[in-house]
Amino acid sequence: MYPAAFDYHAPKNVKEALGLLGKLKDDAKILAGGHSLIPMMKLRLAQPKHLIDLGKVPGLSGIKADGKALAIGAMTTHWEIESSSAVKSKLPVLAEVASVIGDPAVRNKGTIGGSLAHADPAADWPAAMIALGAEMVCEGPKGKRKVGVDQWFLGLMATALKERELLAQVRVPLLPAGxxxxxxxxxxxxxxxxxxxxxxxxxxxxxxxxxxxxxxxxxxxxxxxxxxxxxxxxxxxxxxxxxxxxxxxxxxxxxxxxxxxxxxxxxxxxxxxxxxxxxxxxxxxxxxx
Amino acid sequence: MKLPVKMTINGQKVSHEVEPRLLLVHYIREVVGLTGTHVGCDTSQCGACTILIDGQAVKACTLFAVQADGATITTIEGLAKNGELHPIQQGFWEKHGLQCGFCTPGMILAAYQMLERYPKPTEDQIRHQLEGNLCRCTGYHNIVKAIQWAAEHMAGKK
Amino acid sequence: MATVVQERLFGKAIKRREDPRFITGRGQYVDDVKLPGMTYAAFVRSPHAHARIRRIDTSGALKHPGVVAVFTGKDMAGVNSLPCGWDLRKEKNIPGVVQDLAMVPHMPLTADVARHVGDPVAVVIAESQAAAVDAVDRVKVDWEPLPSVTVTDRAARSGAPQIHTGAPGNVAFKWEIGDRSATDAAFKGAATTVKKRILNQRLVANAMEPRACIARFDTATGELTLWVTSQNPHVHRLLMCAFVLGIPEHKVRVIAPDVGGGFGSKIFLYNEEVVCSWVARQLKRPVRWTATRREAYLTDAHGRDHVTDAELALGRDGKILGLRVKTTANLGAYLSTFAPAIPTFLYGTLLNGVYTIGAIHCEVTGVFTNTTAVDAYRGAGRPEACYVLERIVEAGARALGMDVAELRKKNFIPKFSGAFQTLVAVSYDSGDYAAAFDRLLQMLNYRKFRAEQEAARKQGRLLGIGFSTYIEACSIAPSKLVGALGAGAGLYESAKVRVHPTGGVTVYTGSHSHGQGHETTFAQLVADELQIPIEQVEIVHGDTGAIPFGMGTYGSRSASVGGTAILMSLNKIKEKGKRIAAHLLEASANDIEYVNGQFQVKGVPSKAVPFGAVSLTAYVPHKYPDNLEPGLEETSFYDPSNFCFPFGAHACVVEVDRDTGAVQIQRYLAVDDVGKVINPMIVDGMVHGGIAQGVGQALCEGAVYDEGSGQLVTGSMMDYALPKADMLPLYETDRTVTPTPVNPMGIKGAGETGTIAATPTVVNAVIDALAPLGVDHIEAMPLTSERVWKAIQAAKAKR
Missing domain, CATH: 3.30.390.50 (CO dehydrogenase flavoprotein, C-terminal domain)
Incomplete structure (x- = not known):
């Protein structure tokens, strides 16, 4: 399987990534875990001219808990969520969702941000994000903005993410006692x-x-x-x-x-x-x- | 546009200039020349191309070689050390966990990660963790047995 | 001299000798082979189910960097059609069989009309795989789409689009076996009759290794070498040389190295292999092609695809009086290599099953459709027959209100050895059908299960058990017979045994291992017969350059036919060895016996020559009999006198989720009788794998075409559901042993039993689970959750 040729960009930080997005516009696709995009490229159903790989951008992955929410970096893999002790203690349903996505190898590479930005209608995360009332933190040329999950999914593989933005973080509110x-x-x-x-x-x-x-x-x-x-x-x-x-x-x-x-x-x-x-x-x- | 990539595969440092669209599995098979990693599908289902990247089982068909720049990779060829089979390899042999052998490298590396994460897996856990690896020959029975054999023998060694 | 008595290996579960290379990643499959100067092929395929080619413009592709050449069907003028190796034309005139067949052409690259999605129309050859794939998109084909038909029982209806001019009404053949009037009479006298429409859906073999080939033409020797994913390299060579390319066989070498599973799909000669071989001769450069999985779905021969109306006539006592079967078999767009044999001689002839039946009549219509060609897939014809019979028998039992096990027991053919003449031409070799079933019922604890089921039903749980008591036909033979039935080839097997001077043995077998473990089982056989350590034995397979001839591996024939050929050669070796030893011992050859690895004077172990001394003498013939050739090497061809008929009984326990229709397998039990077994571990493994494939057909697999567009909807592993580890249990297996009198080792064959038995077993179990709701049949497989749920809803609505 040989995807159509493209140019590859591996920005070192978010600013650089946003700069590339601004410059390349429609011709570029963000590459996160790649487990939605690469299969489509192999079948040549997607033929982007440029790929912007977020794999080397620091700060986009990891799980942090504050009193109200779990802040999950967009590049956090399904396995990182499945195996996270913070998730298991504070919001175990997320580990449950992660554990039934694809298969173990897919979970090692696939990311929550990639899944939510791709918005496959049969993906698992969206159901959980809706039930828990998550917020998507997007970063664009004008800085950060939050989008509530109810405003996020617009249609078949369409989200509220704007052209020059990338999804940086997902904030999932913790559940109250009871x-x-x-x-x-x-x-x-x-x-x-x-x-x-x-x-x-x-x-x-x-x-x-x-x-x-x-x-x-x-x-x-x-x-x-x-x-x-x-x-x-x-x-x-x-x-x-x-x-x-x-x-x-x-x-x-x-x-x-x-x-x-x-x-x-x-x-x-x-x-x-x-x-x-x-x-x-x-x-x-x-x-x- | 070709880009330089460097990685360590089975302890050997390799570096080449590659097209960005070159999939890691093709890099390993065609450029590096390690043909134990197989390609069985186009859609990340079969798992025949499973390798370990920085210790994690990954489908090498769903990754570009450029993404693995700097990575440490283990393929099936690198699992036996000093001519001694890894217990999982031995388990597949002892329990007849393979027939045509095509899915076997991926199965073994998927099992490798499984036993790291779940050293004493139940039968259900084994079956669930093999969700990403298809075998058309064995009906999985002896693959389950092989992984159980390996788990027992690895526990004995620790 | 002290002799070491070798442990007998026949029947021992020794570990496989081929495994070390596979578990360390050192197997060598076709796609692993890399040759200097290699080019890469990529095919331009029809995106339409049926379309006329107005024009093909290759100029854009030719300009693409790295492209070496582009060829279309027109360029290949002079190359013949791919042959169909089984002729059902009526001139064959077989007693008891009525038949006719429309032979239609199947060109390697179609030049006029594409007849299914994926039909190749051009090939791009480039310096890299990527360039070849890129350039495929630059070949412009001007298509005139035509209406298409993909549905089996619509192909022959009036008004259906005509696919071949040589096959009016899309009828490929009509074929009939059995006694129509006796069957009609049996139905008239029956106490109960049941009639069911039984669909056997189209499957895709899905060997894990996709098909691949590399063709290299050596300009110095004029020799063509083809590495190909083949179950039968000699058959590939014969068909390609004699029928398609018209080049002499001695100038072609076909190598099938490690092959990653076949299940039938790698028996056949395919377009791509022929095209690459032809291109290599044109360009004088090696050409490699490896199928993507999508190409595999579109071009590997599919399996099954029958629509059947089956009727069973029963007496009040549960005796089977008559069976009437009308089947339409979908052959796809072309006649694949052995396609016409599958729904006829491998199907109709198995409808007698393990039962005494009063009368049988079966008629089959083979039809062309705008789909991928259909040919043998694991079991090939026999699973379809078994499915029809085992479903209709259970339906009959339910109609009579009789226990399904009881009805079977009433009708089993009594134990026999030698011959049982069926009503559908074939004669069984040996059988003890009740014994296998009794063993199964014992393992299952049948009465206890029924009690548990009763209790579960009271709680509202849908628990069910299903059986199948199956028969299958292996090692199809003899050649004379199959030739009369329409086969274009013989069905013997060859083996050359070469004893080296120092006593090592190399066996060159025409059988081919693509998972079966011949390097182990055949070596067990040789080590036993010659009483030498197995380490001294090497098995070579898969290379026409090394092996005299061979018919290959399919139809569970390797051990019974290929193994017997080896045995024959070993006997010749021993006979010659006796003459050499007699000379050394100054005795008469008639007084020499071969015991414990040495040739000795009968009953006198002290007067002996070890095997190694005899082999050395054969090559250093200083002290040697007159009139005896030096050397120790023998070749044999074994042509069996009959088929072998393995049988057995399988059971499955399922629970159905009432809310979703999901089926969960709780237990799967199998008692198989495959005759004598060389390596029980390997046979068990094949049974396991076969069961999984049979379960796959019952519950999740199925190739689906969109009726309107003729597109294959299930064209990837994302869509076509192969069984995964988590939907299967550990299998509980056992064996009874009824040796076949057909071959000297008593081996019947074990490769397909699981696949044949499992499908009806699982479906019967689901029907049994749903029986309290009033469900007695589900027409179509796979039994997806939705189908089961809908059956439940329909039954509810009726009540």
Whole structure:
């Protein structure tokens, strides 16, 4: 497999990278872990004239916790998240999501920022980012700006990232006490992308009533979406099986479900409901623990 | 445009000028001449090209050689030391973990990382960690056995 | 002289001798070979399922830096069609068989019409692989797209686009076997009949090593050397020389070095090998081509793809009275090398299974479609037959309300050895079908399982068990018979055994190992027979320059046919050795026996000459019999008297996720009877791998074409789901041993049993799991979660 020829740039810092982006514009693609872009280039479905490799830019990877959020550098690999003790103690659902992405070799190279910027409709991270209410920190010629996850995914492989910007960091808020989160996925038998993946995060008060819920659905449509109907049906309720079941019924509402070899619209919509139920059930269990 | 790359492969320093589009696997096979690393697919599924870069199992077909500039790489040819097979290689031999041998180098290096991370893996863990490596001959049964054999023998050595 | 008694190796699970090179990365596959001055080929392929070529403009490609040459089909005038090696034309006139075949041309580079996506129309040769691939994009083909048909049971409908002028209505052949009127009568008298539409989907072999070839023309000697990923290098040479390129065989050497799996897909002569060989002669430079995985999906011969209507007639007592089968077999766009044999003589002849059946009739229509050619894939015809039979038998049991194990037991052919004449031409060699099944039921603890299942069902769990009791036909022979059936080649095997002066032995076998472990099993055989250490034995395979001749490895024939040829040569060696030893011992050759590695006077171990002394004498014939040639080297060709028929019984326990339809395999059990076994570790390994492929067909694999565009939707490993480690269990295997009387070692063959048995086993298990919901059949495989879920929904809706 030989991709079309391109020029390679390995900037030493963010400023240099932004400079290259500004100069090369449309002809350039950012190379992070490469596990989405390089396969497309090998098949010549993508033929960028320039690649700007962020691999040698310091400061773009690593996980830092402050009181409110985990700040994850965009170049942090899935494995780094999967194996991070900070993640496991503060927001273990992220390790759970990371552990079911692709395969171990893919997780060693693939990055959270690359995944979120590429916005593959069947990627796993988007569901979790939506459920947890993450913010994307973008850097551009005019400095940094934050984009909430609900403004991030615009459509099929389209995000709010601007032409001259790069995604530098992902900030994932920590869950308050009494919370639980879970990711449940129906994997594609070949690619292991999510045919449907649902991430649910719930916060319960002392009486067991849900005070906050975040539910993200990936895989089924052209982009990952927030299952607003499900969230609304959870909040204010004691989350017994009947309440969860009823809420999960709304999981496919607002998803532009796409039929393909893995399933009809009917089946995938059904899977959204099944996996919403499973993820919420598990999240509630974890919240109680 | 050709760019210089330098890396250490199986303890040997190598340096060449390469086109940026040259995939690391082709660099290793065609330029360096180590043909134990194989290419079985175009889409990062099969794992036949799995190598270790700075200790991590990576699919060499999904990386450009220029990205690996400065890296330390182990391929299947570099796993046996002083003519002595690594316990994982030995395990594949003892337990008949291979038939045609094409996926084997990638399987062995995937197992290498697996046993570093999970020295006493359960059968389920082994199977989950092999998600990125396809074998069409063995039905995986004896690959699982081979990795279990290796885990036991590596534990004995430590 | 003290003799060391060699441990007998036949039947021993010794470690493989080929493994050290593979586990250290020193195997040598075709793509690993690098030659000075090598050029690289890349093919321009049709993006359309069916399109006329108006014009090809190669000028842009020729200008691209690094490009050496570009050739199209027109440039290859004088090169013939790829041959189809199995002729079903009606002139063949086989008793009991009705047939006819449209032989259609298959040019190495099509010049007029492309008939499937991926059909090659031009080749670019360049100094580097990258330049060749770049230049492919610069070859401009002016296409006139034509309507296409890819669906098996639509190809022969009126109004379907015509694919070959020589095959009206896209019918490649019609073929019939069995007794139509007896079968009709059996159905009239039946207490119960069941009829099911049974689809056997198209598969892609997916050997992990993609096909590759390197052709080198030596201008000094005029010799062409072709390295190719082949299961049968001599067959490649024969077909290419005699039929396509018209160059003499003694000027062509074909080398199949280490080959990374075949599963049938590397038997056939392919366009790319022919084109590269032709180009190497034109350019007088070596040419290498290695398939990308995408090319592999588009051009490796596919397997299966049958649409079948099967009917079973049963008596009140559960006896099978009749079987009626109508199958449409999709052959793809062209006739691949052995394509017509697969859905006919390797399919219809296996429909008797392991059962006593009152009457059978089977008719098959082979059709052309705008898809990749279909040919043998592991099992080839036999899995399709087994699937039809084992599905319809279980459907019959359910219709009768009889336990599926019970119905099988009632109908097994009783134990026999020598011959059992089936209703579909072939005669079985030996069998004890009930014994294998009983062993399986014992391993499974069948009664206990049914009790557990009952309990699980009460909890709402969908637990199921499925069986298949299968038969398969290996080592297809004899040549006379297969020739009469339409084969263009013989089906014997050759072996040359060369004993070196100091007692080392080199065996040159026509069988080819691409995972089977011949370097070990054949050496076990030789070490045993000659009673010499295995280290003294070398097995050479895969090189027409070294091996006298060979038919290669497919159809589970290596041990039974190739191994017997080796045995014959070893016997000749021993006979000659006896004459040499007799001379040295001043005895009569009739009084010499070969015991413990020495030639001795019968019953007198002290009057003996060791093997090494005899071999040395053969090459230093100072004290030597008159009228005996020096040297110790023998060649044999073994042509078996019949097929061998391995059999066995498999079971699978599954649980179905009611919410998603996902199937999880909990246990998989196999009892196989492959006759005598040389190396049980290797046989077990082949059974495991076969099971995984059979499970793959049942649950996840399937080549899918988009009906409108004719594009292959599952053209990558991202889309075509191969079984992974985490969807399979550890297999529980055992064997019964019923030696075949066909060959002296009693070996039947073991390479395909798992694949044949596993598919119906798993599907039957899923149906059993769903039975309480009222599901008794699912037409199409693979049983994806959605298909299973939909079956559950449909059953719910009916209630």
């Amino acid at each position: 919370s639980g989160a879970a990711y449940m996925k129906f994997p594609h038998p070949a690619s292991r992308f999510a045919v449907v993946g649902v991430c649910a995060a719930v916060t319960l008060d002392k009486q067991g009533v849900c005070t906050k819920a975040g539910v993200g659905v990936t895989g089924a449509g052209t982009k990952a979406v927030r299952a607003k109907g499900v969230e609304a049906a959870l909040v204010g309720k004691r989350l017994d099986p009947a309440a969860i079941e009823a809420a999960a019924q709304k999981a496919a509402d607002g998803v532009d479900v796409q039929a393909d070899l893995q399933g009809s619209v009917e089946y995938k919509s059904h899977l959204c409901r099944v996996f919403a139920k499973r993820a919420i059930t598990e999240a509630v269990k974890r919240a109680g623990a």
